[in-house]
Amino acid sequence: MPNAYHGKILWIDLSEGTFREEKLPDEIYQQYLGGYGLAVKLIYENMPKKTDALGPDAIIGYFPGLLTGSIAPLTGRVMLAGKSPLTGTWGDSNCGGYFGREIKKCGYDGILIKGVAETPKYITIINNDKQILDADELWGLNIYETEDKIIEKHRNVKIAAIGPAGERLSLISCIIHDKMRAAGRSGFGAVMGSKKLKALAIKGDQKLSIANNNALVQITKEYNTSAKNAESGAMYLYNKFGLSCLNFSSVISGDAPIKNWGGTPEDFPMEKLNKIVADEINKYRVRNYGCFSCPVQCGAVMKVPEANIDETHIPPYETCMAFGPLLLNDDLISLFILNDLCNRAGLDVISVGGSVAFAVECFENQIINKEDTDGIELTWGNTDAIIEIVKKIINNEGFGKILADGPKSAAETIGKGSEKFAMHSKGQVLAMHDPKFFNTMARTYAYDPTPGRHTASSLDHFISSGFMNRNKYVKEFQLPRGFKRPGDARYEGMKMCAAFHQCINSLGMCYFTYWFQTYPLLEIIKAVVGWDLSIDDILEKGLRIQNLRQAFTLREGVILANSELPGRVVGDPPFETGPNRGKKIDYKSDFKGFCEKMGWNPENGYPLEETLNSLDLGFVVKDLY
Ligand code: SF4
Numbered sequence: 001m002p003n004a005y006h007g008k009i010l011w012i013d014l015s016e017g018t019f020r021e022e023k024l025p026d027e028i029y030q031q032y033l034g035g036y037g038l039a040v041k042l043i044y045e046n047m048p049k050k051t052d053a054l055g056p057d058a059i060i061g062y063f064p065g066l067l068t069g070s071i072a073p074l075t076g077r078v079m080l081a082g083k084s085p086l087t088g089t090w091g092d093s094n095c096g097g098y099f100g101r102e103i104k105k106c107g108y109d110g111i112l113i114k115g116v117a118e119t120p121k122y123i124t125i126i127n128n129d130k131q132i133l134d135a136d137e138l139w140g141l142n143i144y145e146t147e148d149k150i151i152e153k154h155r156n157v158k159i160a161a162i163g164p165a166g167e168r169l170s171l172i173s174c175i176i177h178d179k180m181r182a183a184g185r186s187g188f189g190a191v192m193g194s195k196k197l198k199a200l201a202i203k204g205d206q207k208l209s210i211a212n213n214n215a216l217v218q219i220t221k222e223y224n225t226s227a228k229n230a231e232s233g234a235m236y237l238y239n240k241f242g243l244s245c246l247n248f249s250s251v252i253s254g255d256a257p258i259k260n261w262g263g264t265p266e267d268f269p270m271e272k273l274n275k276i277v278a279d280e281i282n283k284y285r286v287r288n289y290g291c292f293s294c295p296v297q298c299g300a301v302m303k304v305p306e307a308n309i310d311e312t313h314i315p316p317y318e319t320c321m322a323f324g325p326l327l328l329n330d331d332l333i334s335l336f337i338l339n340d341l342c343n344r345a346g347l348d349v350i351s352v353g354g355s356v357a358f359a360v361e362c363f364e365n366q367i368i369n370k371e372d373t374d375g376i377e378l379t380w381g382n383t384d385a386i387i388e389i390v391k392k393i394i395n396n397e398g399f400g401k402i403l404a405d406g407p408k409s410a411a412e413t414i415g416k417g418s419e420k421f422a423m424h425s426k427g428q429v430l431a432m433h434d435p436k437f438f439n440t441m442a443r444t445y446a447y448d449p450t451p452g453r454h455t456a457s458s459l460d461h462f463i464s465s466g467f468m469n470r471n472k473y474v475k476e477f478q479l480p481r482g483f484k485r486p487g488d489a490r491y492e493g494m495k496m497c498a499a500f501h502q503c504i505n506s507l508g509m510c511y512f513t514y515w516f517q518t519y520p521l522l523e524i525i526k527a528v529v530g531w532d533l534s535i536d537d538i539l540e541k542g543l544r545i546q547n548l549r550q551a552f553t554l555r556e557g558v559i560l561a562n563s564e565l566p567g568r569v570v571g572d573p574p575f576e577t578g579p580n581r582g583k584k585i586d587y588k589s590d591f592k593g594f595c596e597k598m599g600w601n602p603e604n605g606y607p608l609e610e611t612l613n614s615l616d617l618g619f620v621v622k623d624l625y
Pocket residue numbers: 074075076096097238289290291294295296297298299510511512
């Protein structure tokens with residue numbers, strides 16, 4: 001038996017009502033690891049090109065990382081993958097919790113679902129007992145109600161579910177695991193909804209084989225001990241405050257977008273910002289929680305008496321920014337309410353905030369008025385109006401219907417020049433990090449196979465802690481000298497980050513490890529899997545995965561090389577005030593330089609034939625050439 005993986009995946013066909021196990025050869029893990037890597041390999045090969053993302057042939061995959069299920073620190077991630085109905089590109093979305101580990105405990109390295117059920121269903125996998133069950137009484141319920149009902153019948157299962165938004169095929173709907181962790185991006189809630197699949201509920205007791213358990217225990221103990229003893233730095237802050245620890249610094253530094261990306265910290269001054277900082281949020285903390293195998297535990301359960309909420313989850317940075325400075329809203333309680341509403345409905349908070357910001361700016365510019373918005377005065381910082389419109393999006397009623405698929409779709413419906421207020425890339429609302437601050441994020445927003453994402457290997461985001469600047473994250477991973485200056489070394493750094501990041505995901509590691517302490521990556525892979533890898537081996541696997549993600553998107557006919565970001569996002573024209581004043585990001589040149597390093601045609605982003613062949617991706621050549 002191999003170490004760390006089972007060599008087996010599970011296919012479920014909802015049209016046929018069947019389950020089928022497939023054994024995979026060791027080589028596939030050696031080449032693609034797990035997570036996004038294994039997902040893109042299997043979905044690329046099994047899903048015909050130009051498949052309707054919401055049709056019966058569409059495949060959605062749930063993949064734990066290669067290391068997931070072991071005790072290796074911060075390796076508990078699970079990845080959703082398939083074609084994004086939102087962007088029409090390759091889609092993936094990464095999330096924590098315990099669902100990934102449970103897939104491994106069920107004896108699988110991934111679950112792939114295709115087909116469409118005739119009536120609403122949910123799937124249970126409890127060790128060898130697999131069933132497709134009627135979900136009529138779950139359909140229409142929110143995430144919390146759904147999970148509670150499932151758990152009444154199937155004790156101790158781990159659940160991935162959609163809310164009403166996914167059922168209605170909202171393109172900004174998401175999948176929530178264990179009530180708290182969202183695979184938010186790419187619109188996968190709609191994919192589950194299109195299959196009439198309300199939830200997966202799984203439980204297993206299979207053990208993973210570990211190559212060298214003693215070594216793993218020792219390495220994990222050392223890493224976790226210093227995490228637990230941290231009295232400063234990112235680990236300490238994430239544990240004490242969660243991601244809201246970024247709220248203050250991100251706004252004043254120019255990282256957080258303000259006023260639908262058109263504002264500066266002057267529009268959201270200290271007296272507003274101080275109301276939504278981590279210390280204020282923390283007053284509502286009840287207890288911490290976190291993902292499997294994580295010593296940091298950055299999540300928290302909160303109680304908010306002012307909103308009559310007995311139990312909810314801490315609004316993460318992205319929620320705080322998307323419903324805070326982006327809308328000039330400084331009402332702390334509303335951040336809890338909006339986060340809770342979106343979680344229960346199964347909606348991506350970034351996309352909802354971006355959709356409302358779009359609508360507010362349309363209202364300000366008299367493109368829409370109160371007659372269009374069902375009487376709602378959609379003005380900046382109008383907390384009641386924001387909550388009201390979000391409820392309309394959730395209930396898919398009135399003006400909420402127009403916003404329910406995100407701002408790109410809304411602008412197409414509204415017309416009248418409204419598209420200039422839609423801050424998205426290929427339909428995906430841009431994340432809450434400004435490329436004028438993290439320059440290389442413009443390239444990933446525009447050109448990554450999953451556009452609009454902040455967790456897509458931007459070099460500048462990767463090195464944003466002083467810790468990473470010193471190249472100490474994984475000691476063998478050293479960015480080239482001079483990578484901060486425009487030119488060759490910087491492009492090489494972008495390529496290295498793109499490759500490395502794919503491996504981190506495919507191993508199931510949490511992105512936040514970048515900000516923590518030195519991670520003994522190669523030692524952990526050796527202890528868990530038994531592979532003696534070099535950093536070059538890691539990067540080669542990452543390049544293979546990134547090339548295949550790119551090829552999937554190109555095969556769909558989407559030429560990302562033509563992508564344009566909204567001018568205000570990249571400083572075109574440059575801002576005259578604020579921390580990002582005078583900055584204009586030349587992301588198109590970055591893309592060309594990046595392509596040359598990747599072995600891609602800089603004009604259209606196509607991987608060259610020799611690049612594909614050198615990465616054992618010869619099977620892609622016929623699809624692209
Ligand atoms: S740091 Fe937070 S998101 Fe990352 S693994 Fe730990 S609990 Fe999960």
